[in-house]
Amino acid sequence: MALLVKQLYGLFNPSAPAPAAPADPDFADFAAAPNPAAPSHASNAFPGSSAAPTAAAGGLSSFISSPYGIQGRPYTKWYRVWERVTYKDFYQEFVILPILLVVVAVNVVGTQINKARMRAWAAAFVPLLEAEYAQVGQDKEAASSAGAPEQKLKQGKMSEWSTYATGRQNAAFTDVKISLHKRFNPLLWVFELVLSFLFESIPTPMERMLATTYVFDGKEKLMLPDATAGGNSSYDGFVWAVVHKDFMQQLRNDRYDLSLTATRDNAKLPEWATVMSESSEVTDALLTPELVKAIEQCGEDLEALIITDQPIDAPKKLNELVPRKRLTLTTKLPTTSTIPNLTPLFTLYLRLPDTLVQTAHFRPEALRKIRATREEEQRKIKRLDEEEKAEERKSASDKAKKEERERKLKGMGAEEQRKFLEREKAEERKRGQKKNTMRG
Template sequence: MASFLNIFSQITPPPFVTPEQYDGLEYRWKMFVFRPAYFQKEAILLGALLFYVAFFFIGRSINTKKVEKWVNVHEDLLKSQFSSPHVKGLVRDGSSDFFTFSTGRRNVASLHSIFRLRPYHDLLQTIYQVVYSFVDLQYNPRNDLQLDFKLLPSALPHDFVWAIVAKDEMKSIKDNRWDLTFTKTTENSALPSNMSVMSEFADVTESILKNTALLDALKDPKIAPYFRSLSVTDQPRERPTKLDSPEKHVILDLVCSSPSQAVDTTALVAALFPFIDSLSKINLRPETKTKLKKVRETFEKSLKVEAEQAKKEELDQAREDQKAAKRKAEDERVSKLSSAEQQKILERERKRSIRKTQGKTVRK
């Protein structure tokens, strides 16, 4: 008990001693006296806490207004295209990620609108992003918006990967989109100078770029600050580890605009719907179809080989684990025997080892 009291006395702060003279600011009310000079540290801590809380709510409000404004501006367009736009409304995941889901349109199984905004609500993450952008000049955090149209099987009869990419986004897109590794990057005179084409074969590009409405929307100068990429793909965005039924998507990646400029992207989004409808009319040369099919068959074969190898390694590891478990159980059993019995087992193991060695020598 005495030792406990001794420890308690050591961690107890010393009592506050009121100085005999105080000529600073003070507030009196009846028997109460408040002297601010004695609470400078507490005032700094309280101010920092209030600043952090205010930063959180202001940052969350900025992101929410940005997303809500974009959704409201494009709502009439989506209502005219989908029988069920925004099925569950605007879904929030934290304070920087938002989602909407639309369905009920010809050629489109669903539309996922995915907002991934900068964490303006998180002071530490915001400071990190600002500081790291000075350290790594290629690091450019943005407010991302992705419109992912999952197509119905009949909407795109061919299997290919194709994209238009803003040149300043080329490295970021290549790093994050495995499916675009199927393509080659080329220039095209029909596109603005700040955009490049990524396509598996030239006649895929020729057939797709016949859509003049899409080209006109891409040439609009108001689109340039927001456009990142537009892709048509039959492959997953991350490299698969097993064979799955292919899904075909049209994906538009944008920089989410500020609330005052949300209307700038409506023309491009509107052009996507006739563009999607035109995909079923694409005609490719027979040799192109053969090459596209061969590329996918080659990849599927390599995926099967990898899957078989992984399964073999898994089985080998399971056998090794089983052997190790048996050895451990045997060692535990032997350790409980008497010294004489352990000696007999060791002698038996030694003779067995000699016989195996002699057998190998004879076979040689």
């Protein structure tokens, strides 16, 4: 009753102190916690109330010339960044940004140098292609356009450009690819140079031009259904090349067709060049004074001029030995000063299909050795093919015998299996003794 009276007295007398709430032991830790304080760097080092926004007049100057470190910086509004940071906070960016600028600058400059090299080549050699072929360019739009010569080339990788030419008698089409140094990535360029220096199997990076012409060889009507009747564009098949001596061994190792030839020096050629041919009569017919003069004028920029009807990679099937006649010209990419030295050889190369159709018809005696080489290669491949098929038949027979043995063992009892296995061991022992007797 007394408790009820005290409660009623408290309702009617608000000035009376409220009774203290009973202490809860579960919140004892929170009751003893201190009041929250500002972070350690939010000190009042600035004059006045540093928690209040300061004037923005000296924002940039205070950022650059602020003597304060992390300690003693004002704790202001979140958007007043210049009052809380200094240039010391950006040391990492000061290192990264110049490096990025250098990388971008090297990439841009290297790309522009490569494009300038490509434009110089296109200005000199695309007109030669247009003079010999009806269409030059990867697509009809590029071929029909009358713009700059570099528009006829299509970029593949960042260091490679290519073009395509078709529409000529005796030649189906010509592919031309130019490869440049990776100037846009000097680290990769140097890495490739180091690898080529350490390993002989890795070629040294070079700027080169590779042109490949596929001839009709009398198959115009098969390749072009609308072709009109004309002269015979076929000629005898053979492998013949003029190569730089520095690349002779590499070409022989890398190309199957050139491995069929014999190397002979020729008095007509410069000392740095040699002939790889299957027949001396072929060399006498093809090594004309015009070709010798063009090779001498080209100089050591020439790597190889190849006429072939055999595959580049070693064939493994008989159908891979079907002749595919083509012409290949590989040279170092000329500089602006050496371009005039290479244009005569390139022009002669584009007209070489006509020369072959007219002159590359040899006596049966001269072709006998060439045919014998082809037939010997066919016999080798046929023998390897037969051995491979015999191995496959043997493997299939062994697999069938194993399956039959397992089937028999599954249908036998334990005693029958034991006798069967003993019989097998006895037969194997007899076969081993028989082999030893025959060897003795």
